[in-house]
Amino acid sequence: MIAVIGLLLGALAGIFLEPSVPTVLQPYLPIAVVAALDALFGALRAILDGTFDDRVFLVSFLSNVLVAALIVFLGDQLGVGSQLSTAVVVVLGIRIFSNAAAIRRHLFKA
Template sequence: MIVVLALVLGVVAGLLLGPTAPDWLDPYLPVAVVAAVDAALGAARAGVEGTFDDREFVVSFASDVAIAVLLVLLGELVGFGGALSTAVVVVLGIRIFASATALRRALLSER
């Protein structure tokens, strides 16, 4: 219940305050969000399958986001940041759809 309340309060605060990110974060935010969604869907999948571990989730979440951002940073430094950013989003997108499919199968097989 506390988690849902915190989520609602966070969304309301974000809508009312309208925070903006600095321009230098623009290349990194999309891949960070996609990496976070990938980790969250992986956690949901593990929860339905009964293999969820909170420590593993926190490490996976932080490391997925950090690796995705570092890959985009490396691409920016080498001179092809847009291409590497697209590659990261495609790979994480594939993982998101795989997790969503497994989650759907697990939920439908319980009925």
């Protein structure tokens, strides 16, 4: 519940504060958001598996974001930024889908 409230509070803060993303962060924020979403779904799945651990969630969340940003940064330096971004998004998307499928199986047995 606190997590849901936190999500809503963050979204409301984003809506009302109207933050402008710093130019330095602009290439990394979308990938970081997708990575965080992946971590969130992973946490949800862990809750349903009964294996949720807050430390693991914290570490996986931060490491997901950092690794995704690092990959994009590396891709930009190598001149394959857009392709690597696409690759990261595809991989994270697949993970989100498989996590969502596991959650669905847990909750609906289908």
